[in-house]
Every structure is written in structure tokens, then in C-alpha cells.
Amino acid sequence: MADMRIGGLASGMDTDQMIKDLMKAERIPLDKLQQKKQYLEWQRDDYRDMNKMMFDFSNLIFDGVMKKSTYIQKSVTISDPNEVSVKNINATGDFSGTIKVESLATAATMYSSAAITQSDGGAFDPKKKLSESFGLTGEQTIRVKAIQKDGTMAADFTEIKFDPAEESMDSLVTKINNQTGVTMFYDSQTKQMSVMSKNTGSNGAGAEIELQGSLFSTHLKLDADNDTAEAAGRGSAGENAVFAYNGMKTERASNTFTINGFELTLKNASNTNVSFSSQPDTDKILEKIVKFVDEYNKLIEKVNGELNEKNYRDFKPLTAEQKEAMEEKEIELWEEKARSGTLRNDSVLSSAMNKMRMNIYTPVSGGTSGTDQLSQIGIKTSSNYLERGKLIIDEAKLREVISKDPNAIYEIFAKDGATTGEQGIARRLRETLKDTIDSVEKKAGKASSTNNTFALGRLLNNTDNQIDRFEDRMIQVEDRYWRQFTAMEKAIQRANQQSMYLMQQFGGGM
Structure with missing residues (x-):
């Protein structure tokens, strides 16, 4: 059973307020621990913000x-984009x-x-x-073989x-x-x-199409291959694209093919010369380099700002009681200073x-x-x-180098090598960031x-343990104060009772 608390009935003192005031003084070390915890949490979050920014920049480099x-x-x-398209x-x-x-390449066809x-x-x-349409029963099998992208026939049939x-x-x-190399269509x-x-x-x-199975031959009335169908007037052979490249006549199985790393697509067989030429896409390459420089500048500005940010030692994190006594804007301005300098002169970021x-x-x-x-x-x-x-970009000079030798820029940024000196700048930066x-x-x-x-996490755990122990102690201290004041009130009450008794005795004998 808890001790009964007597608050100022005999003495007339505001015992409750007095104990609250005494506890404020007792809580000062606890407030400092909670302020320390808040600062550690701010510091942890600021470190993580730095890491996210570095991680994002590393990905942008890559x-x-x-x-x-x-x-x-x-x-x-291209002199006539309606005839041919070219892309790198x-x-x-x-x-x-x-x-x-x-002539353009065409696909083989056949029909019933x-x-x-x-x-x-x-x-x-x-x-x-x-089974209802053709009276078929039991498991059935059909096989299809067709020409491939490279213009050769598939080695094996696809079985269904x-x-x-x-x-x-x-x-x-x-x-x-x-599942197969053909497209079928039923015309209603x-x-x-x-x-x-x-x-x-x-x-x-x-042939470019071969079919096997009674479903094809008996019920769908299809020939065994497109060559047979063509001979019977119900099909056509596949044809290669025929063209002259720089005057040399050649063929391809597809209208889209690659020469020297460029993809050409033939669109129209007009038998007229179409000229084409390429050059580095300066704007797109420049855009990537400018983005790298911008993000690099943002990163070093942010990190250097954190390293040199002033630490306001007189502005500690606010306690809950302090926040209650302040306006929202005042809290915001205070905490802006209290949080300042969490990463000041940090050795890892400075390095x-x-x-x-x-x-x-x-x-x-x-x-x-x-x-x-x-x-x-x-x-x-x-x-x-x-x-x-x-970093500052001389755009005119950078454009000139891109137009002349984009590979030189690639080597400066991305060259691989056994030593740091042989590695490109981007590779070095990514290693430093990692x-x-x-x-x-x-x-x-x-x-x-x-x-x-992690280190700050262990400090936070230790601080939490200290806070828990101190809060337990505060409960004991408050109970002690109440016991002391209650004992005092009881003593005063007994003294008052004795005084009244004596007064009654003396008054009664007169």
C-alpha cells in the first residue's frame, strides 16, 4: 500500500509546488541526457543525408x-529520311x-x-x-519450322x-x-x-515455312511448305532486301541491319541514291558532362558547408517543457542553431x-x-x-573536343587501369565515394x-540506458521528498495538537 501524502494541511505550505520546484533541480542532469540524445540523433541523420547524396552522385557517375x-x-x-533511316x-x-x-525484304506467306x-x-x-469441329480425339501434335532473323532456316521444328x-x-x-516463327490468321x-x-x-x-501435322494438311487445308503453296498459286517465297552500299550491290535478309555499329532501316525501294553522314551528338554528350559537373559542385558545396558550419554551444536542444513555453517560430529558429555544426570538422568527410x-x-x-x-x-x-x-566549364572548348574526339573525354573519365594514376577521374571518384x-x-x-x-547507435543505446536509470532514480527522489514533507506535516500536526491540549489545560485551571 502506497504511503499517504499530506500536502500542507498543517503547515499551510504549498507542498506540491515546492516538490515540483525541487524536482526541477533534480532533473537537470536528466534534461542534459535527453538533449545529448537529441543531438546524437540529429548528427546520425545528418551523416545519413551526406551518405545519400554521395550514393546518388556515385550512381550518376556510373x-x-x-x-x-x-x-x-x-x-x-540523311538526304531522304523517307527512304532510309540510320541510327548509331x-x-x-x-x-x-x-x-x-x-527491293525490300519480304516475308514468306501461304494460305489454305x-x-x-x-x-x-x-x-x-x-x-x-x-474435337467438335473436326472430330479429333486424343493428344494431337503439330510442328512448325520457319526462317530466322539471320536468314537461315531453324535447325529444328517447334513442336506443340x-x-x-x-x-x-x-x-x-x-x-x-x-511459340513459333510464324504468324497465323483465320479470315472469317x-x-x-x-x-x-x-x-x-x-x-x-x-522453303521459309514448313508445317507438319494432320491438322494443317487435312483440316486447315494448308500445304507442307510455302514453296509448294507458291507453285500452286497460294503462297509466296521470302525475299531478301537488295541494295547498293557505296556502289557495291549486296543483300540482307531483313530491312533492318547493322553496318559498322550503325543500324540501317530500308523503307522504300525507289532505286535512287540516298546519302547519309554522322557526327558526335555534341548536345547530348555535353548534357551528361554538365550534369556531372553540376552534381559534383553541389556535393562539395554541401559537404564543405557541413564541415565549416558554426556550432552554437549556447543553443542546446530544447526540452519538452521549454518547447511548451515558446512559439512555433521561436522553436524553429532555436533548433536551427542548436542543430548547426553537427558535422563540423568531421575527419571522414574532410578526408x-x-x-x-x-x-x-x-x-x-x-x-x-x-x-x-x-x-x-x-x-x-x-x-x-x-x-x-x-568546377567551371568552358563550353566552347568542351564542345570543340566533343566534336573532334569524344573518346578522349571518355578516357579521362572512365579509363580503367591497375593503378589510381592510370584510372579515369570517374573511377577514382567512385572508389573514394564508396x-x-x-x-x-x-x-x-x-x-x-x-x-x-554503428558507433552513434551504440552511444544512443547507452544514453537511453542512462535516461532509464535516471528516471527510476527520479521516482525514488520524489517519493523521498514526499515522505519527508509528509513526516514534517505530521510532526507539525502533533505539535499543534499538543499546543491546543496545553492551552485547554491551562485555560481550564484558571
């Missing part, structure tokens, strides 16, 4: 200035020439010799089960097994179209089945800035282009020391980390 594809982007000029796939050099299209009917002579419905009691013509056609007007090879071109040594500057300034050795420094491609460091290594991120994670962890796996 997807931008480090990729070969960034530097092989080409703009292509993986060419590093420029590309020009003429092309004259004599007559209208398809049900086995009982009734009208064929492609939605009905094949089906249950006619479960399969309709519509559902089977869907399987054939999905003519009641015939059409078959076309998915790939264009001539086999050169036979990262020094390494990144070295990554940028150190020449890239062993390249083939003779270009080994950013200044040679129009990127230099700001002369304003207050900007702490900010090491820094790992070091920061040891201090501040990441969102998925548990506190005992």
Missing part, C-alpha cells in the same frame, strides 16, 4: 560520364556513305487451298473445341501438343503465334487460314574532400588520346578559393541498421 554509350551518341543527317548502336567513329535500295469446314460439312467456328477437347482454333492459333470472310513467317528474307535453299580534389587534379596516365587532364577538355577549377574546388560511404556507415549506420551495429 550512368553518365563512365558509360561508353554516353560518348558514342551520334546525330545522323555502338559505333565509336563517324559514318557516311550512300545507299540505293533496289479452300474454305475450312467442319468434318460434318457444317460452317467452321474457330471458337468451338477442335494439344488436347482437341480443350483447345479451340482461336486458342491454338495464339499458341502457334507465341474467306474461311481460310493465312500463315506468314515472322522474319523476312529468303532461305536460298528451300573525402581532399581525396576528391586529388582525384580531379591528378593526370590520367597511359591514355591513347594524349589528353590526360580536365583542363584540356575545358573543365577547370574556380580561382575563387572560397568556392573550395568548384570508401567514404562505408566509413560514414560505421559511424551512423543506415535506415535499416540496428543501433548496436
Whole structure:
């Protein structure tokens, strides 16, 4: 049973307020612990913000200035885009020439010799089960072989097994179209089945479509191959595209093909010369490099700002009681100063800035282009020391280098090598960023980390334990104060009772 608390009944004192005031003084160390916890949490979150920014920048490097594809982007000029289209796939050099299209590649075709009917002579419905349409029973098998993209015939037939009691013509056609090298189509007007090879071109040594199975021959009235169908006037052979490239006549199985890393698509067989040429797509390449420089500048500005941010020692994190006595704007302004300087002079981030500057300034050795420094491609460091290594682009010079030799820029950023000096700037930066991120994670962890796996987390756990112990002690201290004041009140009450008794005794004897 808890001790009964007597608050000022005998003494007339405001015992409750007095104990609250005494507890305020007792709680000062606890408030400091809670302020310490808040500061550690701010520091942890600020470290994680730095890590996210570095991680995002590392990814931007990888997807931008480090990729070969960034530097092989080409703009292509064509005298007649309605005849031919040209786009770069993986060419590093420029590309020009003429092309004259004599004929386009076509796909092999074939179709039923007559209208398809049900086995009982009734009208064929492609939605009905094949067992009902054609009287088929038991597992059935059909096989299809067709020409491939490279113009050669597939080595083997594609086999499809089906249950006619479960399969309709519509559902089977869907399987054939999905699984084989042909496209089938049932025409409800003519009641015939059409078959076309998915790939264009001539086999050169036979048919481009071959069909096996009684469903094809007996019920769909299709020939065994498109050559047979063509001879009977119900099909056509596949044809290669025929064209002259820089005056040399040649063929391709498809209207779309690759020469020297460029993809050409033939659109029209007009038999007229179409000229084309390529050059580096300066704008697109420049865009990637400008993005890299902008994000690099943002990163070093942010990190340097954190390293040099002032620490206001007189502004401690606010306690809950202090917040209650302040306006929202006052809290915001106070905490802005209280949170300032959490990463001031941090050794890990300071080291990262020094390494990144070295990554940028150190020449890239062993390249083939003779270009080994950013200044040679129009990127230099700001002369304003207050900007702490900010990069500035001379756009005219950078455009000139892109137009002349984009591969030189690729080597400066992305060249691989056994030593740091031989590696491109982007590779060095990513390695520095990775090491820094790992070091920061040891201090501040990441969102998925548990506190005992990183330094600040362990400090937070220790602070939480101290807070818990101190709060238990506060309960004991408050109970002690109440016991003392209650004992005092009881003593005063007894003294008052004795005084009253004596007064009554003396008064009664007079």
C-alpha cells in the first residue's frame, strides 16, 4: 500500500509546488541526457543525408560520364529520311556513305487451298473445341519450322501438343503465334487460314515455312511448305532486301541491319541514291558532362558547408517543457542553431574532400588520346578559393573536343587501369565515394541498421540506458521528498495538537 501524502494541511505550505520546484533541480542532469540524445540523433541523420547524396552522385557517375554509350551518341543527317533511316548502336567513329535500295525484304506467306469446314460439312467456328469441329480425339501434335532473323532456316521444328477437347482454333492459333516463327490468321470472310513467317528474307535453299501435322494438311487445308503453296498459286517465297552500299550491290535478309555499329532501316525501294553522314551528338554528350559537373559542385558545396558550419554551444536542444513555453517560430529558429555544426570538422568527410580534389587534379596516365587532364577538355577549377574546388566549364572548348574526339573525354573519365594514376577521374571518384560511404556507415549506420551495429547507435543505446536509470532514480527522489514533507506535516500536526491540549489545560485551571 502506497504511503499517504499530506500536502500542507498543517503547515499551510504549498507542498506540491515546492516538490515540483525541487524536482526541477533534480532533473537537470536528466534534461542534459535527453538533449545529448537529441543531438546524437540529429548528427546520425545528418551523416545519413551526406551518405545519400554521395550514393546518388556515385550512381550518376556510373550512368553518365563512365558509360561508353554516353560518348558514342551520334546525330545522323540523311538526304531522304523517307527512304532510309540510320541510327548509331555502338559505333565509336563517324559514318557516311550512300545507299540505293533496289527491293525490300519480304516475308514468306501461304494460305489454305479452300474454305475450312467442319468434318460434318457444317460452317467452321474457330471458337468451338477442335474435337467438335473436326472430330479429333486424343493428344494431337503439330510442328512448325520457319526462317530466322539471320536468314537461315531453324535447325529444328517447334513442336506443340494439344488436347482437341480443350483447345479451340482461336486458342491454338495464339499458341502457334507465341511459340513459333510464324504468324497465323483465320479470315472469317474467306474461311481460310493465312500463315506468314515472322522474319523476312529468303532461305536460298528451300522453303521459309514448313508445317507438319494432320491438322494443317487435312483440316486447315494448308500445304507442307510455302514453296509448294507458291507453285500452286497460294503462297509466296521470302525475299531478301537488295541494295547498293557505296556502289557495291549486296543483300540482307531483313530491312533492318547493322553496318559498322550503325543500324540501317530500308523503307522504300525507289532505286535512287540516298546519302547519309554522322557526327558526335555534341548536345547530348555535353548534357551528361554538365550534369556531372553540376552534381559534383553541389556535393562539395554541401559537404564543405557541413564541415565549416558554426556550432552554437549556447543553443542546446530544447526540452519538452521549454518547447511548451515558446512559439512555433521561436522553436524553429532555436533548433536551427542548436542543430548547426553537427558535422563540423568531421575527419571522414574532410578526408573525402581532399581525396576528391586529388582525384580531379591528378593526370590520367597511359591514355591513347594524349589528353590526360580536365583542363584540356575545358573543365577547370574556380580561382575563387572560397568556392573550395568548384568546377567551371568552358563550353566552347568542351564542345570543340566533343566534336573532334569524344573518346578522349571518355578516357579521362572512365579509363580503367591497375593503378589510381592510370584510372579515369570517374573511377577514382567512385572508389573514394564508396570508401567514404562505408566509413560514414560505421559511424551512423543506415535506415535499416540496428543501433548496436554503428558507433552513434551504440552511444544512443547507452544514453537511453542512462535516461532509464535516471528516471527510476527520479521516482525514488520524489517519493523521498514526499515522505519527508509528509513526516514534517505530521510532526507539525502533533505539535499543534499538543499546543491546543496545553492551552485547554491551562485555560481550564484558571
